[in-house]
Amino acid sequence: MRVTQGCFSFLPDLTDEQIRSQVQYCLEKGWAVNIEFTDDPHPRNTYWEMWGLPMFDLRDAAGIMKELADCRRVYGDRYIRISGFDASHGWESVRISFIANRPANEPGFGLQRQEAKGRNTRYSTFSYAAQKPEGERYSS
Amino acid sequence: MNDQSMTVRGKERYKSGVMEYKRMGYWEPDYQPRDTDVIALFRVTPQDGVDPTEACAAVAGESSTATWTVVWTDRLTAAEKYRAKCYRVDPVPNSPGSYFAYIAYDLDLFEPGSISNLTASIIGNVFGFKPLKALRLEDMRFPVAYVKTFQGPATGIVVERERLDKFGRPLLGATVKPKLGLSGRNYGRVVYEALKGGLDFTKDDENINSQPFMHWRERFLYCMEAVNRAQAATGEIKGTYLNVTAATMEDMYERAEFAHELGSNIAMIDLVIGYTAIQSMAKWARRNDMILHLHRAGHSTYTRQRSHGVSFRVIAKWMRLAGVDHIHAGTVVGKLEGDPNTTRGYYDICREDHVPENLAHGIFFDQHWASLNKLMPVASGGIHAGQMHQLLDLLGEDVVLQFGGGTIGHPRGIQAGATANRVALEAMILARNEGRDFVHEGPEILAKAALTCTPLREALEVWKDVTFNYESTDAPDFVPTPSMAV
Numbered sequence: 001m002r003v004t005q006g007c008f009s010f011l012p013d014l015t016d017e018q019i020r021s022q023v024q025y026c027l028e029k030g031w032a033v034n035i036e037f038t039d040d041p042h043p044r045n046t047y048w049e050m051w052g053l054p055m056f057d058l059r060d061a062a063g064i065m066k067e068l069a070d071c072r073r074v075y076g077d078r079y080i081r082i083s084g085f086d087a088s089h090g091w092e093s094v095r096i097s098f099i100a101n102r103p104a105n106e107p108g109f110g111l112q113r114q115e116a117k118g119r120n121t122r123y124s125t126f127s128y129a130a131q132k133p134e135g136e137r138y139s140s
Numbered sequence: 141m142n143d144q145s146m147t148v149r150g151k152e153r154y155k156s157g158v159m160e161y162k163r164m165g166y167w168e169p170d171y172q173p174r175d176t177d178v179i180a181l182f183r184v185t186p187q188d189g190v191d192p193t194e195a196c197a198a199v200a201g202e203s204s205t206a207t208w209t210v211v212w213t214d215r216l217t218a219a220e221k222y223r224a225k226c227y228r229v230d231p232v233p234n235s236p237g238s239y240f241a242y243i244a245y246d247l248d249l250f251e252p253g254s255i256s257n258l259t260a261s262i263i264g265n266v267f268g269f270k271p272l273k274a275l276r277l278e279d280m281r282f283p284v285a286y287v288k289t290f291q292g293p294a295t296g297i298v299v300e301r302e303r304l305d306k307f308g309r310p311l312l313g314a315t316v317k318p319k320l321g322l323s324g325r326n327y328g329r330v331v332y333e334a335l336k337g338g339l340d341f342t343k344d345d346e347n348i349n350s351q352p353f354m355h356w357r358e359r360f361l362y363c364m365e366a367v368n369r370a371q372a373a374t375g376e377i378k379g380t381y382l383n384v385t386a387a388t389m390e391d392m393y394e395r396a397e398f399a400h401e402l403g404s405n406i407a408m409i410d411l412v413i414g415y416t417a418i419q420s421m422a423k424w425a426r427r428n429d430m431i432l433h434l435h436r437a438g439h440s441t442y443t444r445q446r447s448h449g450v451s452f453r454v455i456a457k458w459m460r461l462a463g464v465d466h467i468h469a470g471t472v473v474g475k476l477e478g479d480p481n482t483t484r485g486y487y488d489i490c491r492e493d494h495v496p497e498n499l500a501h502g503i504f505f506d507q508h509w510a511s512l513n514k515l516m517p518v519a520s521g522g523i524h525a526g527q528m529h530q531l532l533d534l535l536g537e538d539v540v541l542q543f544g545g546g547t548i549g550h551p552r553g554i555q556a557g558a559t560a561n562r563v564a565l566e567a568m569i570l571a572r573n574e575g576r577d578f579v580h581e582g583p584e585i586l587a588k589a590a591l592t593c594t595p596l597r598e599a600l601e602v603w604k605d606v607t608f609n610y611e612s613t614d615a616p617d618f619v620p621t622p623s624m625a626v
Contacts, residue, residue: 003375007308008570010338010562012592018570025573043305043377083307090493090511093298096308096573111372119361123368123403127375 001108003041006081006098016065019082019100023061026084031095032056033064034083037075039137040130042109051075054085068100077103077138103129103138143169158209161197165220166206171227173244179281180245180262181504184229185238185274185447193229195271196241200224202266204249221246233617238447240278252289255415255462263450274448280457281505288510290461294425294432296513297491297538300465303405303431304340304377309569310537311340312561313381315520315544319345324358328366330554334547335370335378337558342366343520343542344383346410346437356386356395364402381408381433381466389417396424406431411455412438415462422463433518434464446614453482453502456489460515467515472534474522479612480534490515491538499618518542524603525564525596529582532568541565551602556595563593 008014014022026033033055036048051071058064064082071080080101083094107128114122129137147153147165161167173179180203186195198206204224205214228242251257267275301307316322316330331342342363350356363380370378384395384407392413399407407430409421418434425432442449452469459467469486470478485501491514495507519535520542531541543561550557567589572578578585590597 001373001375004338005305005376008566010559010566010593011570011589014570018574021574022570025575041375043371043375046305090514091298093302094307097305098308109372109375111368119357120402121361121365123364125368125372 008098023064031084031086037078037080039078161201162194165223166200167197168225171225176247176283177244180243181279182241183276184241190271192239196226196229200226200243277450279504284510291463292512293465293515295465297516311540313341313542314547315343317548324362328362332366333554334558336373337555338562339558341379343381346435379406383408385410400428408433410435410437418462431465433466436468469517471519479615490517502616525560525599528564528568533579560595560599563596
């Protein structure tokens, strides 16, 4: 399967040139670019690990691409996402987010059902990869 | 226009009998509206022979304190404060016999936080007043002091995006079709296919409640199976607007509670349930962490004709105050009424914190929303993947694009239809962010994306010639009306 979180997951994986253009777009909007990684891509896993702080003061796409390359060197077997954060009034939130790196093999998620009262069912989504401890989930 | 005050004062004012509204204090051309006044702009078409100033003063009177004759009991009140004051009358451009009447209402005329109370005055008896041929409420300005008495959207655009973990692109939805007749089990199939194929939301239609072919509980149960299955299949948050519209508040609460218990992140209501019910559901939605979708069923009965009724821009303002999170606000290019400039005005009302006066967009007043949550507009009705560049250009990023037929009618099935829409959208966002002239290069961008996406190629082929290019009935009065060729 393919995790389809983020803005561009239905397109072929973005090239570095394409990623750089999106980073440039964020910088032109005045947003802080943030790099995060995880090996638990559960749809409700909000807090991916931060690769350093959001880059509030780095206004150069090349610098951010270097950070991405460094992050990939260490966590290239995990999901890495890039987001643009808008601190302006009325938003103060993420304005764009997309996956810039994904594991070679994505085993996906299972759905557990617990039969409850009447016909009600309690659902629980679990990641097959996350059955293993953190750090051992996607590396062979 | 008559620019003299004709107000009779003192003892003469309260002499028993009938007196013209303009002499009773409802026409005050020197009045400077206060920051705390509610202002309404009406399009007034008097009966033949009725003085326009008198007609407009009558609208002020009948929507505030007046009755047909002088009453001495006015003197027991601070009557001058409570009288709505028509302070400006302009002829409507290119529309002989019609006038724009600006009317100011003191804040004390309204109960805090009640759309029902507001509307009982502003669109109450006055709309049936005999000396008028027609009357239309065009726009309203709400003072911050009044805005602050409303909850506003239960969730708002920002928090909705955070909850759904979806940023930087319009959300995608589809209304399940056929809207009537499917069993719960078959209905859930459509939901699953559409969500798994790439949509974020599916939607009940306005008239799917609880009919012989599908009891509401069956629909909710199968829909939530579909939502959870699609979520696991994609690793992405999904939702389906479960329509809880019902005969009574008790029934609606019961349905909403069940949707909540099943883990749905969104519930849906129809405009026809009424303002009080809408505000009740908005409060319920905030208490229960639910997004609240409003389908504007019925609005065209009073919003569409330019001469009589209520403009949709006013309905949009009321609904932002009332507290819904989604509202259908037009597509421009689709099958339903929507002039581009007027629609832009609606979208601004929903999404901006400050909406400046813009006559070309039909916005007559500056409106400050005082950080009230933003309301997500929904574009639905006759749109398809081939229009993605136009939709993004006209409607922007904070919108739900709903492709019902444009998903379910795909020749290779619902999943393929959903994928086509999602790929078209992502390709267009990518191109826009790269700084490309996506409006003009749109067809080219779509064609390129279709090279690696067969479903998109098929969608573009099937719907390539579909346009709904009719003249709008409701366009701004101050600019030539463009029509949207596709």
